[in-house]
């Protein structure tokens with residue numbers, strides 16, 4: 001439910017060259033596939049759609065990478081612009097938090113708190129925060145700096161290609 005959370009001491013940066021992610025693009029394609037039969041069903045009888053045909057319509061399938069796009073780029077889940085310097089962003093769907101402790105240094109960690117397993121849900125100027133019992137983890141090492149957690153967040157290797165972030 002929670003979306004990416006950025007460190008509060010960072011000014012909101014406009015995302016240069018904002019792009020439509022593949023996930024959102026696919027969602028849009030699926031929405032069109034669902035919406036067209038519904039719109040057609042609202043028309044007059046001459047435009048009526050057989051309900052059986054509408055329910056048997058196959059869902060949109062993922063598209064192959066565009067020409068020149070590698071498979072690694074296709075698995076990208078974020079842009080480097082999504083992760084502020086001196087902060088980080090949580091990607092719940094990926095089970096990852098990505099930090100950028102210094103300019104150009106991107107690190108990945110599991111969102112699973114080593115204390116009792118809650119997902120960390122935000123990154124503040126103090127570090128990566130677990131909402132359940134208040135553990136805080138260092139941006140660079142994932143080590144606990146406050147709260148009951150005694151061990152670090154699990155490290156996850158990332159691959160950075162241009163501005164695309166994916167798992168290594």
Ligand code: FES
Pocket residue numbers: 113114115116117118130131132133134135147148149
């Ligand atoms: S589960 Fe994260 S602090 Fe307890």
